[in-house]
Amino acid sequence: EAGVAQSPRYKIIEKRQSVAFWCNPISGHATLYWYQQILGQGPKLLIQFQNNGVVDDSQLPKDRFSAERLKGVDSTLKIQPAKLEDSAVYLCASSLYRGGSYEQYFGPGTRLTVT
Amino acid sequence: AQTVTQSQPEMSVQEAETVTLSCTYDTSESDYYLFWYKQPPSRQMILVIRQEAYKQQNATENRFSVNFQKAAKSFSLKISDSQLGDAAMYFCAYLNTNAGKSTFGDGTTLTVKP
Numbered sequence: 001e002a003g004v005a006q007s008p009r010y011k012i013i014e015k016r017q018s019v020a021f022w023c024n025p026i027s028g029h030a031t032l033y034w035y036q037q038i039l040g041q042g043p044k045l046l047i048q049f050q051n052n053g054v055v056d057d058s059q060l061p062k063d064r065f066s067a068e069r070l071k072g073v074d075s076t077l078k079i080q081p082a083k084l085e086d087s088a089v090y091l092c093a094s095s096l097y098r099g100g101s102y103e104q105y106f107g108p109g110t111r112l113t114v115t
Numbered sequence: 116a117q118t119v120t121q122s123q124p125e126m127s128v129q130e131a132e133t134v135t136l137s138c139t140y141d142t143s144e145s146d147y148y149l150f151w152y153k154q155p156p157s158r159q160m161i162l163v164i165r166q167e168a169y170k171q172q173n174a175t176e177n178r179f180s181v182n183f184q185k186a187a188k189s190f191s192l193k194i195s196d197s198q199l200g201d202a203a204m205y206f207c208a209y210l211n212t213n214a215g216k217s218t219f220g221d222g223t224t225l226t227v228k229p
Contacts, residue, residue, distance in 0.1 A: 103162050104217070
C-alpha cells in the first residue's frame, strides 16, 4: 500500500513570495489533515478535510493561507505572501476516520524556509 | 478546546532499561482516542500505540505500553528494554471521534545511551 505522498520535499523562498504544497493521501482515506510543525514543537493542525469538505480550519491564517481538496483526493496548501515565521515543516496526514482505527498516516513533510 | 501537555521536553535512558514518558490532556468529551507517535530524526511520523477512551484495559504493543488514567486525564508511555532505534521525538495526541479533530503535544525527545 502506497503511503502519503508530499511534494516538494524542500522549498526555499523569500518573504512575500508565494508557495504551494501538494499532498496525495492513501487511497480510500476520507480524512486529510495539514499540519504546521515549527522546529522543536508539536504539529499544529491548520486544516482538516472530510472528503472534499472542510471540518476544521480554525487555526488556518486565512489572510495568507488557503487549501483545497479537489474531488476528495489530492490536496494543495498555498501560502501567499509568505512571512519569515512561516518557516516550518508542513505535514500532510490521512486517516480512515469512522470505521477505521483513527490512526493518522503521515507523509514525509515539506520543509519550508522563508528568507 | 482540547489541550495536550507533555511536561518532559527531554528524557534519556540507558539501553535495555525502561523509561516512561508523561502526557496529560484536557477535554470535556467522553468519546476519544489517545495516541503516541514517534518521529525519528528527519524521518516520518509513525504510530506507536493507540488507546480507546472507552476501554479500561491499557494498550500494549510489544515493548510499548501505556498507563491510561481516564479520571486523571493522564496517558503515559512506557518503553521497556529500550533500544538505540527508540531514539526519537515522541508525541502524545488526542483525537475527538465525533469530529475527528486532532491535537498534539509539543513532544518529548528521547535519547538512548549505549
